[in-house]
Amino acid sequence: MAAYELKRKRTFQASWKKDFPWVILKDVEESPNMFCEVCLKFPSTADKSGSFFKGTSSFRKQMLDCHEKSKQHLACMAAQRAADNPSSGALPVLFTKQNAEANLVITKLMTTAYHITKTGQPFTVYPSVITLQQKNGVGLGTQYHTDMACRRFAMVIFDDLWDPFLSLLKAKKLFSVLADAATDVSTRDLEGVYVRMLQNGEPQNFFLAVEELQQATAVGHLAALNAVFQKVGLPEWKERLVGFGSDGAPVMVGRRGGVSTLLREEVPHLINIQCLAHGLELAAMDAINGDERMKKVTDLLKGLYKQYHYSPKAWRELKALSEVLQQKIWKPTNLGGTRWLPHIEKALKTLMKDYPVVLAHMENTIETRSASADMIGRAKQCVQILKDYSRLLFVVLVQDILHVLSCLSLKLQEDGVTLPTAIQAFETTLLMLTSMHTTAGESLETFLQESAEGQFHAIQLQSFNQESRDRFNRLKSQLLDEVIQSLKSRFKSLESDKILQAAARLVDPREWPTEVAELASFGADHLHVITEHFAEILDRAGCDRSQARHQEWPSAKVVIKALPQAQQSKVWADFFKDPDRLQSFPNLLMVVELILVLPLSTAACERGFSAMKRIKTDWRSSLAVDMLWKLLYISIEGPAVANFNAERVVGRWLSAGQRARRV
Incomplete structure (x- = not known):
């Protein structure tokens, strides 16, 4: 029997999917591995060291049974049910044992905590705001009125905002990085990092994190960047890096040892752009x-x-x-x-x-x-x-x-x-x-x-x-x-760099000729320059460069020039939102995405540091970098209070709890 087990090659059984609908197969180094789809959706709740989070090729039903009964998996399943239907039985403590009024109370408390963190106020303000609301006749129960409760609520709010963003970022094959440094009120040098990627077909800058600089040199800045991406779970970030944006300080753009120079040693195609607004x-x-x-x-x-x-x-x-x-x-x-x-x-x-x-x-x-x-x-x-x-x-x-x-x-x-x-x-x-x-x-x-x-x-x-x-x-x-x-x-x-010139003319239909004969040959050389320069990252992203140049580009020109002039200005955003266009021009749109995410300004970093000054004041000078990061993320990337989905966050908070919550 032992010899048989050694020789036996185990494979995934299709019937397991019926008993364990959460299991999925993904290739890891060209070999299939089992993952838990639900645990991957809720990394803050899941067991990140578990086999079904990291992936396992041990195809045994006993492994599936053990994982399904695990404490962390059960918590993730509860969180999934809460996300699908916040008012369902996934919230046994509040929504089945308490009445609708209690549900409303905890939602109001969560909204209050969000207002405190969104506006950059300290947690100690929370109890006085609760008292004020009660004075005005708002029923808020008797529990979770302390600054520590506000702190716990803030961490759940962060997880609710962060998890979908991180999933979106990890799904991106191409993005750029913006970085700048500033000194906070406790005289710490902090590196502020943003990522620029496409969202709904348009380029946007997203706050990623702050990290303390151990030394204000190019090596120190690069180490901080690596630490940020390691912290968020993207150690291979340089494989997706298109461009690097900074304010143009010598430590960032120096030819003999600036951050961009050090990055280019690992990312040869990197486009380094000094903030245009700062240059102006x-x-x-x-x-x-x-x-x-x-x-x-x-x-x-x-x-x-x-x-x-x-x-x-x-x-x-x-x-x-x-x-x-x-x-x-x-x-x-x-x-x-x-x-x-x-x-x-x-x-x-x-x-x-x-x-x-x-x-x-x-x-x-x-x-x-x-x-x-x-x-x-x-x-x-x-x-x-x-x-x-x-x-x-x-x-x-x-x-x-x-x-x-x-x-x-x-x-x-x-x-x-x-x-x-x-x-x-x-x-x-x-x-x-x-x-x-x-x-x-x-x-x-x-x-x-x-x-x-x-x-x-x-x-x-x-x-x-x-x-x-x-x-x-x-x-x-x-x-x-x-x-x-x-x-x-x-x-x-902007006028002399052949990559930037080619990129600008390629994605701007206003620059395209109107005569058919000229349009037929237009852009072929620009597209060749771009695809050759970014050949490595495009190939790694799965782009068929030949297909983009010889089939998709001519077809795209015909489609775009046939559109009304008003639609041509936002044609690429429309293409990225249209499933049919995505299917027709997958490789060309990958090249366009690469161009659109080039970083042109670090104004977002400066706005982030302004938010940091609001949050980390003299009264909060001992705020840890990790807590500052989370509060900054809520303040910068969180929706307006009027659009905050408190019910969803409450469902997450209750589902993740290990004991009954009281209101």
């Missing part, structure tokens, strides 16, 4: 801040901020004067911030809106000498600039330039921005700046009309003469040329 900021600062007049304008704006931010008396006087003049005013703003362009544009807009009130108050400050010497000195400088025609011309010119650049910056910071969209926005910006050589911008045009007689808001301007206008026109051309040249220099990769 640098280009604008290089061109505008280098001008001596701009430095004076910047000093003026900083002086105005100091004048009214640090002196309540000056701000009261300015408001009182605005009431007398019957004009609403905005408080002068600071120039600091993550994004310099919107801040300085807002400061200039505020200055020109408040012009008559600010000038009147500054002149009054000088005449009455009712302030400190520093404030009087700032007032004199301010009056000197605000009453000078040539300087005001420069101010409104810069305002027009910054408005155009700010619009581009906001477009580049959008999560769903794609390569064609970014290039089109960049080219539109260059066109608008070039047109300013001969046509005045909106702010300059308004100023010229209102100051045609040498007065602005009934205030006589100095240097109002033809010489000032001629000098300004020369300065305007020079400044515009410098801005345009700086932008082209910073964004030269």
Whole structure:
């Protein structure tokens, strides 16, 4: 008998599927293994070290019997029943032993806990919010009113949000990574990591995790990235990596040892893109801040901020004067911030809106000498600039330039921005700046009309003469040329990189020719460049590159060009949502997906760090990195409170419990 068992080759019996419907077969290293489908759906509840979670080739019915009776499997089955029908018998404690009112109570408590975590408030706020609701007549029972209860609820909420996201991520064969670092309130260096992948046919950035940096070097950053993907269960992440996005710091993009260089040693096809929005900021600062007049304008704006931010008396006087003049005013703003362009544009807009009130108050400050010497000195400088025609011309010119650049910056910071969209926005910006050589911008045009007689808001301007206008026109051309040249220099990769150029033209139907003869050959060389560069990752993802180039691409061109112009702009999203298109163009759409997930901006990382500042404050400086990660995920990726499915989370929480829950 022993010899027979040694020689016997066991196989999976089809009849087992009837007795054990949860068992599935998957190939592991080209050999079939048994898995528990239900346990795989609920990794936070399942036994991750168990055979049916990792896979087993021991085809014995006794193995199936043992797993079906295991404690973790029973909990996963209960969770599955709760997910399928939250009001069914899968929740024996609350939904069968308690009444519907008790169900409503626990749902309200879970929603309250979600509100606390979504808005970044500490768990200690939870009891007072419960008390407030009870004061307003909301029935919330007597149990689970402590901050520890809120903490437990938060962990269940995280699991409910995280598990489907992780399943989605693991199913993706292609994605890009965005990374940036920041220091939290406890002076820890943290690496924030996002992934960019397709969701419903459109590229989106998703917060993945934060990890503490052990050293702020390229090696340290790469180690943090590896630790993040190891933590979430994707150690083979580099096999799916298409692009890497960062803010352009030397430690990230350095050619001799930056993170992107180290990654490219393992991922030769990697596309490294410096954040376009950050590059725009640098280009604008290089061109505008280098001008001596701009430095004076910047000093003026900083002086105005100091004048009214640090002196309540000056701000009261300015408001009182605005009431007398019957004009609403905005408080002068600071120039600091993550994004310099919107801040300085807002400061200039505020200055020109408040012009008559600010000038009147500054002149009054000088005449009455009712302030400190520093404030009087700032007032004199301010009056000197605000009453000078040539300087005001420069101010409104810069305002027009910054408005155009700010619009581009906001477009580049959008999560769903794609390569064609970014290039089109960049080219539109260059066109608008070039047109300013001969046509005045909106702010300059308004100023010229209102100051045609040498007065602005009934205030006589100095240097109002033809010489000032001629000098300004020369300065305007020079400044515009410098801005345009700086932008082209910073964004030269969009025009010179053959991979990015090929990718942009390939997926943008607006770039396709309309003549049949030209359309027939269009894109073949671009597609060849892309498929050759990404050959390894495409082959690993199961893409038939030859099929994509020779059969699917010509067919796709015919289908797309036959569509109305309005539909062509979102054609790829429609293709990914259409099962018939997915079946007709599986290989081509894999190439398109690869292009769409290229990372163009790290604005998402900066928004994540803003959320971190809201969550990890001085009062929560001891918050562990793991807890911070989970709270950040809820805050960033969780739905609005109005859309939160508390019933589903309650079902999960009750099903995972090892003893009766009380309300």
